[in-house]
Each structure stands twice: as structure tokens, then as C-alpha cells.
Amino acid sequence: MNTKLLARTGLAVLLFSLLAACAGPTATPMPGNAHGPIKLILGAYTTPREAYGELIPMFAAQWKQKTGQEITFEESYLASGAQSRAIVEGFEADVTALSLQADIDRIAKAGLITHDWQAASHKGMVSTSVVAFAVRTGNPKNIHAWADLAQPGLEILTPNPKTSGGAMWNILALYGAALRGRVNGVPQGDEAAATEYLQAVLKNVTVMDKGARESITNFEKGVGDVAITYENEVLVGQQKGQDYELIIPGSTILIENPVAVVDTYVDKHGTREVAEAFVNFLFTKEAQEVFAQYGLRSVDPEVAQATASQYPPVQDLFTIQEFGGWATATPKFFGDSGIYTLAIAAVQQP
């Protein structure tokens, strides 16, 4: 008797939950109207989290003043690659802010971003940073330039380019500086010598963390002599009271962080207008000042000028275009027989 009841109830519950799962999260297309509250979903990478914590209330207040409409945000922060894949797989973010263009391109390739997002101001790049070093207080290992990373016995932290899209910046910065003749001992344009230098640095890498944040956290715990990271990670760490030092090498790559409206989802949610307003807001002077407060270099020339003492210009700054853009650089360096892939294999041979 008991079994029967149990079985029936169980079956009913199972069937019901299956049905519910099928009906799933596809419901709720809530078209935004000017009266009711509206919800905007932001799918971002982890670095600018603190900046968005300040930017979102600012935008919400402005929007309320302009339209009288309440706006609530749902925010998700993940590693850039993971966030990009989540959006492709159906995480319905209205606006996405990621660490590199390749991650936006993936969403565009999936057909979810249909407009030319790079036609926006600053080619859709809302903030920038540079690849730099974090070293121990007093710089005991005397690290000032890329060449210093190759000294035998040094312990280096850098995230794994396979797990952290952003970690690719580090490898490209290092290799690019070498190719441009900015690393002592590597002749300009000599790919073989640049690869050899890359191997010498990789030999010193003791920990490859999953992402940039984990890497700098490990450095804060006392692991390693130097962490190859982004300027903003070091600045934010210092703001929080960490006492390591920032070294910006004479030649480095400009990290550009894109932002875009996801067409498919804003049309589904009826949030295009507010999503576009939010993206435009991020490029305003006041928003750019907030990014600058949180360690990111502003794309606004005036704000950049005003914060130049905090963000000194780099002698020899190059961009991803040095390598023909991400579409070329990713397979060339990180593919199965890419320059990095072969180099990391070569240095581990006994």
C-alpha cells in the first residue's frame, strides 16, 4: 500500500518536473514599457566588477530621472571565455563586457550579436590596460624589463592561456616586445630568438593558475618572485592594501576590453533602448572616470590626460594588430602547433 502510494506520487513528481524542465526558462518575454520597472542583465568578466558596482547605480539614477522608469540589474561575473560561452549557450545577457575581442567575436559568430558593434565609439572598447609585472616590495630581484624575467632560478606566475583567455595577453606582450627588438639579446624581427626567449621565461614559470585573479591572489599569498599580470590587477590590489610593486616594462601590449549589446536577447526582452543607453553611458566622461578609479586606463582622451600621473604613458605600446588581430593570433600562438604550445612542451622535456 505504502509502496504503491510512493510509486505513484514519485512518478507524478518526476513527470511533472520533466514537463516543467521542458517548458523551462524560455517563458517571460517581458517587453519593457516606459511605466513598469525594467530589468537589464549584464554578463561581464570579473576584473571590472568593482567599477560596475559604482557605475550601475549611477546609470539607474540617470535613467530614472530621464524616463521615470525604475531599472534593476542582474549581474553575472565570470572569466571572460566562460562568460562568452555561457551567453552563446543561452545565458540571456542584454549587455556583455568582456576582456578581449575574441570573446565578443564568438557571440557574434553564434549569430546573437548582429549589429556592427565595432562601429561604436572607440571601436566598442570601453576600457584598456597594459600587461605589467607585480614584484615584491623593494624589488629584491631587480626586475625592470622583459629580459629580467629570463634570469635562471626566478619564480614567475602567469595564468594558463588555455584556461584564461586574458592570459594570452601576457604571452603576446612578451613575444611582441621581443620581436620588436625591445628585449636585450633578441634581435628585432628574429622569430627564432624570440621563441628561445619565450622558452627561457616559461622555464621559470612555477604556477599556472586558472585565471588572472587566482594568479595575483597566489602572488599575494607569497608565492613567486614576479607575477605577469595586468596593470589594473596590481593597482586594485594596492588599493586594497597589498604592498607589492608595479613595474611597467618599456614595451608592452595594450589590453582592450570590449562591450556590446546582445541583439537577440535585447529584442527578446524588449530592452534594446535601455541596453544601448547603458552602453553609451559607459563611454561618457563620468563613467570613464570611474573606470580610471578602479585601475583601468580610460579610452576618453580627456580623462586619460587628467589621470596621466597614475597611468604613465608606455614608451613602446603595441596592440593585437601587431599580430594581425585575434583571429590570426589565437591559432598562430595557441593552436595545436602554435608558438606558445610548442614552447611550453619544449621546456618541459627532461
Added chain:
Amino acid sequence: MTATALPVRESIPWGRWGLRALAFTYLGVMLIIPLAVILQDGLRAGLGGLWRAVTLPVAWHALTLTLWTAAVMALINAIMGTLTAYVLVRYTFPGKSLLNAMVDLPLAIPTLVTGVMLVVLYGPQGAVGGWLAQQLGWRIIFAPPGIILALLFITFPFVVRAVQPVLLGLDPEPEEAAATLGARSWTVFRRVTLPALALPIISGTLLSVARAVGEFGAIVIVAGNIPLRSQTAAVYVLGEVESENRLGASAVSVVMLALAFGLVMLVDWLQRRGSPGRAE
């Protein structure tokens, strides 16, 4: 044919078949379909493709590192787990029940926390790790010993909990007889107690290996994750997923799955073979 007889007769197949259908549906939805998807994904490029993906130097090294660290863990677990179970069953001491309850705790702690804890303790700046590095030049964290430590912590309950009930239910007479006949306690343990415990020790150990093969959360923190040096299979799989190489990820996953499945089947076989054998 009365009105009351009908529902009773109908209700019998309902209960029996309903229960079975429920169990099978549940198994299918929760377990078999997801596993089949991984298997199918790994075999997308055929067995040859799977083999090529698995024998790439980085993948192969990740798998062998996973296996040998798990093997060392298994050996330590088999010995120390049995010892722990023996002490918990045969001796009385203050705080015994508390200690006994603590054995299961590693199952409840997020393994990520386990990793962080190990780095704090054994890392180069840690209390124990700093001393070991200075005095002996040993490196625990960001090296294979760290992986083994993490695995030992995570799989702590497996052997203990497999051995404990058998030891509790063991007939004390043969041990007493052996002792009466003049056997020393170590001989009694080796010749009388241990043979009866062989099966639970082996199954507990094999299950701990199956658990260790797929461990990610703690390993990614303590291992260092350098390809061809300190990167395990689970961390390798994450790397391939993140860099859009689904075949590489699922191929290595299929091998890990097959390993775990083989181990669990082996345990099952040993147990079925072992139970009537002991009665003789």
C-alpha cells in the same frame, strides 16, 4: 466480482511496475543519458580520433600524472585507513565518537577549500611548508606531493568506512583462539584479522582511486598546473574546454570515465566473489 476487489487487483502491477519505471526513468535521466552524451562526444572522431587526442604528449602526461599520484595515495590510504579503522573499532579512548564523526568531514568540505587550506599549511609561506622548504629543500605545494596530500584528504573516509563495519562484525573467536595458542598480537593481526579485511581494504582503496581520478577543485589550487609537469587530467580537460577543443576534453574524460567504471566494476566483482568465499 465485487466492487472492492477490482482496485486491489489493479493496484498490484501498478505498485510493482510503477516503482520499477520510476527507478529506471530516474537512472536514465540522471545518470545514463549524461554519461552517454560524454561517451558519444568523446567518440565523435572515432576510436582513432580518441586515441590521437589522448596520446598527445600533454594529455598523456596529464593522465599518467593523475594515475601515479592516485596510486601513491591508494597505497597510503590502504595502510593508514586500515590502521585508523582498527584503532577506532578496537580501542576505547576519550573523544572517540567525535573522532569517528570527523572521518566523514572531507566529503562535506568543498574541495576548493581543501586546496586553499593545504596551500596555507604547506605552501612556501605556510607554517609547515616554509619549514620544510628551508630545512630540507622540499617542495610540497605546486608539485606532485601536494596533489597526493590533497587526494589523501579528500578520500580519507573511503578505506576507513569500508573496513570499519567488517571489523565490527568480525567473529572474535578465531583471534582469541590464535592468541590462546600463543600467537603474538602482530601474528594474530596478520594471519587472522587481515585476511578477513582484505576485501573491504581493496574495495575501499579502489573506490578512493575512482574518486581521485576526477578530482578538480583541490588539485587546481595545489598542483601548479604546468603542462607536462604538474597538470592533472581534470585540469587539462578544463583547459581544452576553455580553448574550444571539445574533442580533446571529452576524449580524456572518456578515458577517466572508463577508468572509474572499470574500478567500480572490479569492486563489485570482488564483493560478489568474496561474500560466499568467506563463508566456507
